[in-house]
Amino acid sequence: MKYGYARVSTTDQDLFIQRDALKAAGCDNIREEKQSGTTMEKRSELKLLFDFLRAGDTLVITRIDRLARSVGDLQVIVRQLREKGVALQATEQPIDTGTAAGKAFLDMLGVFAEFETNLRRERQMEGISKAKAAGVYSGRKPSIDVERVRALKAAGKGPSEIAKELKIGRASVYRVLGEPT
Template sequence: MSIWPIIDAPGRRIGYARVSTKDQKLRMQRDALENVACDLVFEDHGISGTKASRNGLDAMLDELKAGDTVVVFKLDRLGRSVLHLADLLIWFQKKNVHFCSISEGINTTTPGGKLVFHLFSAFAEFQRDIIAENTRTGLNAARKRGARLGRPPALDSDTILEAQRIMSEGGVTVAEIARKMKVNRITLRRHLDRLE
């Protein structure tokens, strides 16, 4: 009896393999993907899973068509985080692309595998709500402490007053002053408008 799962999918089997460092080998993942008869295999070698953009992953996503099945050796080879993995699985579902993880025995062509899509979707929504709530709570607490939110001003008050003094003497444009002070003309204009 084969140790490899039977993937009963209507379209192509598209494999994806990744290792994080140049020293690691893709051999085990390649063997597993070959044993389940993948039609195409995309790889990222020496690419951390934390990177949002990976050449192999991006090329695979561009290649996918409705009815295809993405096959990985393990879940952690695909997503850079649980939330990223959930986003990918939801994207697959919307594109009518199936997903199979050999090690975890996940196969969305089966009823149990379809449940995985729903669980990941619910988890992703829950995690986003938690992040949004924590962000709102943090911002409100900072406002109560009197913290100034957002980026710090590009120019300090002395610099703005100096720019205002030079302008009042006449004969110099905002663009010339901005060049001299090494700031963007629009930024300087905005600060001068506030001062006025």
């Protein structure tokens, strides 16, 4: 059985191009998610897909960067697929995990995907530094109302009660109040 996996990084991106390519490749079941590919965390659809995959199945993706953005994650995924006896195919890249040349090509693509991610991060940090120097960027807006935390403490509430009422972590309350955790 062929299973497809489509992923985009942000909720405003669309999956229809990947979905169409996976259908054209003969995928019987396609799992989709809108989640960053920089880590394996929070990728519930990929984890669910791994539960379905059995020996003899094929996992189809459009490009290797839809599956992993780092060489480490890519190697973990490929190792898990190999252990299950599952083949990996990409619709836009000549990937065949059954040959030495295909494995080498897959590893090279992983290196380039990680390189691209690192370049993007560097450009983002440069842009933030420039914006901070120009006084345009001040970072994320505070999510905790410090005065409200102090007022609730003055009203006799404890850190756990304050955290629950404001829907924030107890450690955040301690930080605001300057108390040890």
